[in-house]
Amino acid sequence: MEARTVSPRPAQEPSAPVRQNGARASSRTTRPDVALLPKAHLHLHFTGSMRHSTLVELAAQHGVHLPDALVEDWPPRLHATDERGWFRFQRLYDIARSVLREPDDLRRLLRETAEDEAAEGSGWLEIQVDPGGYAARFGGLTPTVELILDAARQASEATGVGIGLIVAANRTRHPLDAKTLARLAVRYAGQGVVGFGLSNDERRGRAYDFEGAFRIARRGGLLSDPHGGELLGPASVRECLEALGADRIGHGVRAVEDPRLIEMIVDRGVTLEVCPTSNVGLGVAATAADVPVRRLYEAGASIALGADDPLLFGSRLARQYDLVRTEHGFGDAELADLARQSIRASAAPGDVRARLLSGVDAWVGT
Structure with a gap:
């Protein structure tokens, strides 16, 4: 990716009193609704995008027992900075994935996710999935990817939300598996697959081990979008940049601990997919x-603000914008700037980008 020139940031709006509902008020009586702000959603995982009500319904339909953390005590209390905590998080995710038994379940998930994205102001979604987690149930890797792409097309047609697929390798599996997925992803480049990712516990699989898979994906024209700098520090982010040629980095917040690394991120024009609720x-x-x-x-x-896994963290995309408004004092012009950054960092077609960017300008003027 070419280096970019950093544009001046919009002037920060002065702090304003806090209303009873906890949101900051500007000099205007009300501030525009962030759910009406056009934006792109670049960090959302497939099973993690499921509605909680759908999880409960599908579990009952397919006879899957859900633990209390996914029913009465939802959203679950999580803490994954130690191995035990991450194991519990992954276990809950795997249980949730197990309710997806039929092709119609996947189609329902994507249709409802697209409906929710539209309600949140997201006009373009890039959803990340490891096909290996579903392949045994849906006939193998290739049929699984084709099923998800077909479901995404149907969901997009029904809602007007554009959808691209990020095929993600699992850090806890062998790098050769990642190469297989990269070749599969490249096969569907231009047919709905827009990028290649790397997810799961970054403490259990170093980025440089997957350099070969990402080389295949980049040569095939896909965005490089690995996770890094979440559970590990700046070194994890640096590996994503140097070994994987990252265009975007899932999370990346720990990069703030190394000013020189931040300079590299800015100079290379790499976008950080920051997920406040998930963090x-x-x-x-x-x-x-x-x-x-x-x-x-x-x-x-x-x-690019993201919701990561709303099913486990309990909030979707607009909530992330609300949080930076209330907790970090972002003014409306700055929120619009964040929305523009998400759109520009996406793989959305030019006409979709232009439409969304125009909508951002209109939102600021409301």
Whole structure:
């Protein structure tokens, strides 16, 4: 990706009193609704995008027992900065995935996810999936990818939300498996697959082990979008940049600990997919105010806010914009800037980008 020139940040709006509902008020009586702000959603996992009500319904339909953490005690209390906590998080995710038994279940998930994205102001979604987690149930890797792509096309036609697929390798599996997925992803480049990712516990699979898979994906024209800098520090982000040629980095918030690394991120025009609710839920940050959104933004980093796994963290995309408004004092012009950054960092077609960017300008003027 070419280096970019950092544009001046919009002037920050002065702090305003807090209303009874906890939101900051501007000099105007009300501030525009962030759910009406056009934006792109670049960090959302497939099973994690499921509605909680759908999880409960499908579990009953297919006879899957759900633990209390996914029923009465939902959303679950999570803390994954230690091995035991991550194991519990992954176990809950695997249980949730197990309710997806039939092709219609996948189609329902994507249709409802697209409906929710539209309600949140998202006009373009890039959803990340490891086909290996579903292949045994849906006839193999290739049929699974084709099923998901077909479901995404149907969901997009029904809702007007554009959908691209990020095929993601699992850090806990062998790098050769990642190469298989990269070749599969490249086969469907231009047919709905827009990028290649790397997810799961970054403490159990170093980025440089997957350099070969990402080389295949980049040569095939796909975006490089690995996770890094969430559970591990700046070194994890640097590996994503140097070994995997990252265009975007899932999370990346720990990069703030290394000013020279931030300079590299800015110079290369790499976008950080920052997920405030997820960071708090997994113990990466103590509170939403501790997620370094303002510091990264002021340093010139491109940021795309994301919800990560609403099924496990309990909130979707608009809530992330609300949090940076209330916890970090972002004014409306700055929120619009974040929305523009998400759109520009996406793989959305030019006409979709133009439409969304025009909508952002209109939102600021409301």
